[in-house]
Amino acid sequence: MSTETTAAAIRFPCASCGGPMVFDTESQNLKCQYCAAEKTIDSVVGEAKEHSFDDEDEDLESLHDWGTEQQAVHCEACGGETLIPPDQTTSLCVFCGSPKVLLEENVRSIRPESIIPFQVSRDQALSSFASWKKKRWFLPNAFKKQDVRSELNSIYIPYWTYDTETYSVYTAEVGVYHYRTVTRTRVVNGKTETYTTTERYTVWHYTNGDYDRSFDDILIPASGHYDEKLLEKLGDFNLDELHAYRPEYLSGYISERYSVTREEGWEEAQDVANGQLRDEIKDIIGGDEIRNLNIRTTFDDITYKHLLLPVWNASYTYKSKPFYYMVNGQTGTVSGHVPRSAIKITFFTLLCLGVAAAVVLFVMSQQTSTT
Structure with missing residues (x-):
């Protein structure tokens, strides 16, 4: 990165000693790494702007201003990209641990509208993992007793959220169970006897209707560098605690550059919405069975915003084999992999x-x- 660019970067020096100030999970303020002085972050909760997905006249250029200079780090091994301050260096990829990392210039990423700051410290993340590990089944005895040494990285993972108004029309056949008494025969000890039993049968009828539904904050990961199942299990973020984006929250932390575009994210959001609509419409239709269900949905008033959510990404080794886990940086929820005893x-x-x-x-x- 050029000297001119680095010099123009916004940093957060301590007013008392001039040392670097980083975001502190306990106080939720900036804290000096040398003299421990604190500076309050002018935080605003829940006032992030929603952007129209279809507004071609929107000034996207203004959305590239992160409020502080960033440099991109690209991993040649796994393709992961992170954003770090210009005066920070890294020699290993935070995703796969590979040393094949390269600095890139000309960062062109839409800045986040909202962020949930880290609330779980490194020590708390390790404690959450230790408690979680004890509850897993089929662990080798040696591993249960072992003090696991983890490599942790605090990363803000990018997400998209989408709001939309939907209107669906549907048709289906509904089956309702009925019961009748029938007479049958059977052979018992060589003799034929008659008995009665209850038989179930289904009566089908046609139905149709329409359904209106509003969706708020359909959450879609904008990262393609994690185990999807682990990330899904980690997704108990409380979006009511979203803060308007401030660059101070990134001080001392790494943020990932999104690899899923807003258009690709919207395709996934539609799949999520369609799944929920299908379940809700089936509940409306009722009956005991449904067949030939056909739903046609239109999506209107689509808006989106870009979020950064806090995650501790961790790895450890057991018997020369790598294992990975993640800790929700807001709630402490853990998802991960552990060795199993055959x-x-x-x-x-x-x-x-x-x-x-x-x-x-x-x-x-x-x-x-x-x-």
């Missing part, structure tokens, strides 16, 4: 098979005794 899994499987066999033998013996 012996414990085998024993549990055999136990389940034994119980199942015992149940089958018991049922068969009861049926034999009644005949």
Whole structure:
């Protein structure tokens, strides 16, 4: 990066000693790394601007101003990209740990409208993982007793949220269960006997209707560098605590540059909305069975915003094999992978098979005794 660009970068020096100030999770303020002096962040909660998705006249150029200079770090191994202050360096990729990282200039990313600042410290993240680990099944005994040494990185992960008004029309066939008594015969001890039983049958009828629905903050990860299932399990963010974006929140932290465009994010948001609409319309239709359900939906008044949400991304090694986990930087929720004991899994499987066999033998013996 050029000297001119670096010199123009906005930093947060301490008014007392001139040292660098970084965001502190405990006080939720800037805190000097040397003299511990604090500076209050002028925070605004819940007033982020929504941008029209279809407004071609919107000044997107203004949305590239992050309020502080950023440099991009690109990993040649996994393709991940992060944003760091110009006076910060890194030699390893925060996603995969590869040393093949390159600095890039000319960062062109839409800045976030909102952010949830980190509220979970590094020590709290490690404590959350230790508690979570103890509750996992089939862990090797040696691992349960081991003090796991994790490599943690505090990262703001990019997300898109979308609001939209939907109107759906639907058609379907609804099946309603009815019951009738029927007479049948069976052979018992060589003799034919008649008995009655209840038989279920389904009556089908056609239905149609329409359904209005508003969606607020459909949350879509704008990152393509994480295990989707881990990220989904981590998604209990409380968006009521969103703050309007301030560059101070990024001081001392890494933020990821989104790799999912707002157009790609909207495609995923539509899938989420369509899934919810399908479930809700099926509830409206009712009945016992539904077949040939056809739903046509129009999406209007689409707006979006770009968020940064806090995550501790971590890795550790057990018997030379890498494992990964993540900690929600707002709530402390953990999702991740742990080693499993093949012996414990085998024993549990055999136990389940034994119980199942015992149940089958018991049922068969009861049926034999009644005949």
